[in-house]
Amino acid sequence: MSLLDAPLVVASNRGPVTFERGExxxxxxxxxxxxxxxxxxxxxxxxxxxxxxxxxSDTDREIASGPDGGRRDMEAxxxxxxIRLLDVPxxxxxxxxxxxxxxVLWFVNHYLWDTVREPTFAEEAERAWxxxxxxxxxxxxxxAEEAERADVPPAFLVQDYHLTLVPRFLRELRPDAxxxxxxxxxxAGLTYLRILPAEIREGMLRGMLGADVLGFHxxxxxxxxxxxxxxxxxxxxxxxxxxxxxxxxxxxxxxHPISIDVAPMRAAAAGAEVAELRRTLNRWRGDQRLILRVDxxxxxxxxxxxxxxxxxxxxxxxxxxxxxxxxxLLSPSRMDLxxxxxxxxxxxxxxxxxxxxxxxxxxxxxxxRVRDDHLGALAAYGLYDVLLVNPIYDGxxxxxxxxxxxxxxxxxxxxxxxxxxxxxxxxxxxxxxxFDVRETARAIADALDMPREERLxxxxxxxxxxxxxxxxxxxxxxxxxxxxxxxxxxRWRR
Amino acid sequence: MSLLDAPLVVASNRGPVTFERGExxxxxxxxxxxxxxxxxxxxxxxxxxxxxxxxxSDTDREIASGPDGGRRDMEAxxxxxxIRLLDVPxxxxxxxxxxxxxxVLWFVNHYLWDTVREPTFAEEAERAWxxxxxxxxxxxxxxAEEAERADVPPAFLVQDYHLTLVPRFLRELRPDAxxxxxxxxxxAGLTYLRILPAEIREGMLRGMLGADVLGFHxxxxxxxxxxxxxxxxxxxxxxxxxxxxxxxxxxxxxxHPISIDVAPMRAAAAGAEVAELRRTLNRWRGDQRLILRVDxxxxxxxxxxxxxxxxxxxxxxxxxxxxxxxxxLLSPSRMDLxxxxxxxxxxxxxxxxxxxxxxxxxxxxxxxRVRDDHLGALAAYGLYDVLLVNPIYDGxxxxxxxxxxxxxxxxxxxxxxxxxxxxxxxxxxxxxxxFDVRETARAIADALDMPREERLxxxxxxxxxxxxxxxxxxxxxxxxxxxxxxxxxxRWRR
Numbered sequence: 001m002s003l004l005d006a007p008l009v010v011a012s013n014r015g016p017v018t019f020e021r022g023e024x025x026x027x028x029x030x031x032x033x034x035x036x037x038x039x040x041x042x043x044x045x046x047x048x049x050x051x052x053x054x055x056x057s058d059t060d061r062e063i064a065s066g067p068d069g070g071r072r073d074m075e076a077x078x079x080x081x082x083i084r085l086l087d088v089p090x091x092x093x094x095x096x097x098x099x100x101x102x103x104v105l106w107f108v109n110h111y112l113w114d115t116v117r118e119p120t121f122a123e124e125a126e127r128a129w130x131x132x133x134x135x136x137x138x139x140x141x142x143x144a145e146e147a148e149r150a151d152v153p154p155a156f157l158v159q160d161y162h163l164t165l166v167p168r169f170l171r172e173l174r175p176d177a178x179x180x181x182x183x184x185x186x187x188a189g190l191t192y193l194r195i196l197p198a199e200i201r202e203g204m205l206r207g208m209l210g211a212d213v214l215g216f217h218x219x220x221x222x223x224x225x226x227x228x229x230x231x232x233x234x235x236x237x238x239x240x241x242x243x244x245x246x247x248x249x250x251x252x253x254x255x256h257p258i259s260i261d262v263a264p265m266r267a268a269a270a271g272a273e274v275a276e277l278r279r280t281l282n283r284w285r286g287d288q289r290l291i292l293r294v295d296x297x298x299x300x301x302x303x304x305x306x307x308x309x310x311x312x313x314x315x316x317x318x319x320x321x322x323x324x325x326x327x328x329l330l331s332p333s334r335m336d337l338x339x340x341x342x343x344x345x346x347x348x349x350x351x352x353x354x355x356x357x358x359x360x361x362x363x364x365x366x367x368x369r370v371r372d373d374h375l376g377a378l379a380a381y382g383l384y385d386v387l388l389v390n391p392i393y394d395g396x397x398x399x400x401x402x403x404x405x406x407x408x409x410x411x412x413x414x415x416x417x418x419x420x421x422x423x424x425x426x427x428x429x430x431x432x433x434x435f436d437v438r439e440t441a442r443a444i445a446d447a448l449d450m451p452r453e454e455r456l457x458x459x460x461x462x463x464x465x466x467x468x469x470x471x472x473x474x475x476x477x478x479x480x481x482x483x484x485x486x487x488x489x490x491r492w493r494r
Numbered sequence: 495m496s497l498l499d500a501p502l503v504v505a506s507n508r509g510p511v512t513f514e515r516g517e518x519x520x521x522x523x524x525x526x527x528x529x530x531x532x533x534x535x536x537x538x539x540x541x542x543x544x545x546x547x548x549x550x551s552d553t554d555r556e557i558a559s560g561p562d563g564g565r566r567d568m569e570a571x572x573x574x575x576x577i578r579l580l581d582v583p584x585x586x587x588x589x590x591x592x593x594x595x596x597x598v599l600w601f602v603n604h605y606l607w608d609t610v611r612e613p614t615f616a617e618e619a620e621r622a623w624x625x626x627x628x629x630x631x632x633x634x635x636x637x638a639e640e641a642e643r644a645d646v647p648p649a650f651l652v653q654d655y656h657l658t659l660v661p662r663f664l665r666e667l668r669p670d671a672x673x674x675x676x677x678x679x680x681x682a683g684l685t686y687l688r689i690l691p692a693e694i695r696e697g698m699l700r701g702m703l704g705a706d707v708l709g710f711h712x713x714x715x716x717x718x719x720x721x722x723x724x725x726x727x728x729x730x731x732x733x734x735x736x737x738x739x740x741x742x743x744x745x746x747x748x749x750h751p752i753s754i755d756v757a758p759m760r761a762a763a764a765g766a767e768v769a770e771l772r773r774t775l776n777r778w779r780g781d782q783r784l785i786l787r788v789d790x791x792x793x794x795x796x797x798x799x800x801x802x803x804x805x806x807x808x809x810x811x812x813x814x815x816x817x818x819x820x821x822x823l824l825s826p827s828r829m830d831l832x833x834x835x836x837x838x839x840x841x842x843x844x845x846x847x848x849x850x851x852x853x854x855x856x857x858x859x860x861x862x863r864v865r866d867d868h869l870g871a872l873a874a875y876g877l878y879d880v881l882l883v884n885p886i887y888d889g890x891x892x893x894x895x896x897x898x899x900x901x902x903x904x905x906x907x908x909x910x911x912x913x914x915x916x917x918x919x920x921x922x923x924x925x926x927x928x929f930d931v932r933e934t935a936r937a938i939a940d941a942l943d944m945p946r947e948e949r950l951x952x953x954x955x956x957x958x959x960x961x962x963x964x965x966x967x968x969x970x971x972x973x974x975x976x977x978x979x980x981x982x983x984x985r986w987r988r
Contacts, residue, residue, distance in 0.1 A: 111605075111609050111685070111686060112609060112610060113608075113609075114607075114608030114609075114610075114611075115605050115606060115607075115608075115886055115929075116606060116608075116793045116837060116886070117608075117798070117840075119929055120799055120802065120929060120931050121927070121929055121930040121931065121932065121933075122806065122930075122931050122932045123932055126932065186685075188685065189683030189684060189685045189686065189718075190683060190714070190717075191605070191680075191682065191683045191686075191714060191718060191887070191912075192605060192683065192685075192686060194911065194912055194927075195886075195927075195929050196927075196929075197927050197929075197930045197933065198927060220684070220685060223721075224683075224685060227717075227721065239733065299610045304611070305614055308614065312616065343610065346611075392609055392610070392689075393685070417688065418685075418688055433615070433688075433689075433690075433691050433692060435609075435613055435614060435615055435689050435690075435691075436615040436616075436691045437614055437615065437616050438615065438616045438617055438620065439615075439691065
């Protein structure tokens with residue numbers, strides 16, 4: 001049987017739903033948003049699939065420790081798939097999630113450290129790594145159990161940097177499993193990866209190499225993984241064919257840029273609530289042009305340099321003063337990490353500095369709104385003239401896709417060359433080096449000055465590109481890879 | 495004629511000598527130290543070669559602007575070679591040297607930036623880059639003139655990150671020139687290199703690609719260059735054979751670790767002055783063991799984490815308190831860059847903190863001496879029990895070679911896995927991840943506890959390795975590469 005029709009088992013740190021108790025004590029499921037969830041849920045529903053994730057809420061934990069091993073059929077909630085919530089020991093979660101996943105692996109893959117001073121690995125990192133190993137093992141054991149229960153060998157789709165060890169652990173438990181791992185982040189090159197203690201670096205790489213297929217959003221990330229894996233003893237790389245060979249097995253390294261789920265986003269944007277928000281925002285903006293950024297308050301997003309570029313633009317083009325506003329919609333993120341709190345303050349301080357330097361009574365150059373406001377973002381997408389997406393490094397960046405699909409003014413996308421999205425959308429955007437505020441300032445000016453026809457042509461181009469690659473195709477491509485790997489494995493053995 | 499016997503022309507920012515005026519107004523030449531100078535001077539003297547460098551001192555500038563175009567025969571100074579000092583416009587020098595060479599290229603190649611905040615490229619960087627281009631052009635034009643004057647086509651050996659554009663500019667002026675470029679620094683991978691504005695990144699890479707041969711101290715740096723160059727339009731890479739093809743030419747990428755010049759260093763160490771310094775130091779140390787570091791006060795050297803590791807070691811092994819001292823000999827470096835001044839303060843503050851935390855009246859755990867003290871270093875090399883060399887990234891690191899050659903106590907080398915020297919010396923050292931202070935603390939403990947026999951065996955191994963590859967061989971290897979390139983070029987054209 002082809003893996004294209006096999007039962008699917010997805011594993012990710014956070015699942016597609018979290019549960020709460022309703023007023024009468026009944027279970028209420030809150031569905032997460034985003035292309036990943038949509039794409040994978042669509043696929044799961046086709047095949048009565050299973051999604052394995054860590055329990056997040058208290059109610060999740062209650063389910064996870066229940067008699068059925070945390071399994072729940074989602075039929076009762078109107079969906080045709082199952083979930084299984086894993087009861088990660090609370091004393092392991094901080095080490096696994098905050099310290100290693102978000103404090104080490106996220107930092108290394110986005111080049112975030114001030115290397116002269118940070119990181120400094122000591123006992124705490126060693127302990128946290130043991131937590132990461134333990135939680136990854138819990139996931140792998142749960143997946144192995146599911147393989148055991150299945151009538152037909154399932155296809156495992158393991159997601160992201162939280163679960164890099166799962167492919168290897170699962171392979172040890174089930175040598176014949178079909179395993180794909182997908183990295184949604186940027187991936188550091190080999191030299192920077194040498195910052196990690198050998199145990200973590202090799203653990204992570206060899207963990208991923210347990211898969212049959214490794215997926216990435218862009219060629220650059222895939223090549224970095226190839227070059228790093230190839231540096232390990234016993235691993236051979238065929239760069240031209242993007243394959244690795246280790247322990248007598250083959251690992252395919254593939255590029256599949258994810259996309260967004262347009263239909264529900266459009267539906268939400270067409271709703272009354274967003275329409276009202278859009279009207280309010282439109283009044284606020286008046287007859288001024290709107291430069292927009294929508295981001296998590298995240299170290300990679302390069303918010304401070306964005307404000308500096310805008311300031312340079314206003315210096316170079318005083319004719320735009322009072323005729324343009326910069327709206328920054330920032331949602332709080334990882335506020336339990338001190339680096340994020342500091343950075344949040346720096347972003348606000350920089351906006352205030354620019355406002356004091358260039359604003360006056362009747363005109364505030366930058367407006368920063370810090371809150372979780374998905375609907376506000378949908379409203380703002382409709383109205384921008386320039387969308388600034390300038391991350392220093394970014395695995396993909398979905399804002400660069402959401403904006404163009406909802407925008408109604410032929411708005412222009414200014415896009416970092418270091419975002420995975422650049423490889424797909426770059427030709428219709430104005431590309432910038434995110435570290436070069438002068439180039440970014442020029443890009444803002446060029447965007448505002450761009451003739452209407454060119455703006456519309458580019459906006460249509462962006463929209464078309466996003467629509468041409470629906471999330472289902474992203475999942476489908478991965479299953480095709482896995483099927484290819486299965487066929488090669490059979491030949492390989494002969 | 496083989497290039498092994500061709501006239502040699504070396505180009506580097508700083509030459510082998512600088513001139514001053516003596517008391518009676520006569521020219522006095524001060525020779526620089528180091529393996530590079532010795533190796534290249536030895537080669538130059540064999541073939542009546544020429545060394546082209548920027549004028550540094552006022553007297554240098556006087557010579558540079560003289561009627562003979564800055565040329566000087568060194569015969570009067572007891573050497574059989576010539577130099578040519580170039581009069582770099584003073585208003586270009588800061589941009590070329592401080593801002594681009596040391597402020598951008600050095601930083602990028604050693605991963606030194608706090609990327610969330612630095613660098614931010616704006617107008618100033620654009621201007622400084624023009625200075626860098628202009629000075630590189632001055633060098634290339636001088637080299638082209640020398641090619642013009644020579645009876646036989648010379649072999650050009652262009653040195654380091656200050657002169658990355660020289661190969662290309664020289665190639666444009668003299669398409670048939672034989673050009674080797676050698677990088678003495680670490681080399682960043684492609685993803686981190688994307689921090690640079692496209693003009694600088696591509697300029698630098700395409701500049702280097704003007705050479706026939708590119709040389710590096712380690713395989714890792716060579717591979718990073720290969721992967722980055724390969725990302726440029728019109729450049730093909732043969733990774734297996736370590737070659738690049740561009741504009742119908744071939745560029746060989748080669749690894750030749752430099753070594754130190756042992757004889758003069760040993761002679762100096764055997765002199766009365768060093769002997770006296772050694773006695774003083776020996777009295778100071780008493781019957782305590784000595785942990786030594788000798789470094790420029792340089793961001794890459796990882797001095798703060800070295801102190802932290804030592805502190806961890808003392809915590810884990812209180813039995814070593816009062817029985818060991820840490821001597822840090824630090825020479826000031828690049829004090830015109832604010833990052834270096836700040837880092838110098840941080841190093842001193844960290845040493846003080848450890849001294850306050852763990853020292854007492856009779857015992858100061860760390861002694862820091864900040865000054866240029868070459869002879870003091872030679873004296874200290876003789877006496878260490880542990881030599882700590884833990885740079886975060888380092889092109890090569892010569893301290894790791896000097897120490898073992900002069901040490902008399904079977905001292906142990908603790909060596910960063912990210913130093914170029916690690917690839918040559920690693921098997922006789924205790925390797926450490928420079929970011930892992932716990933591992934470094936353990937390495938210090940292991941070094942101090944190592945049985946005498948093993949210490950001596952390793953020390954002999956290190957010394958033998960250093961001696962087995964004299965600086966002349968380093969030059970010779972480059973000329974052999976260039977000759978190979980010449981032969982391939984002839985075949986290539988047919």
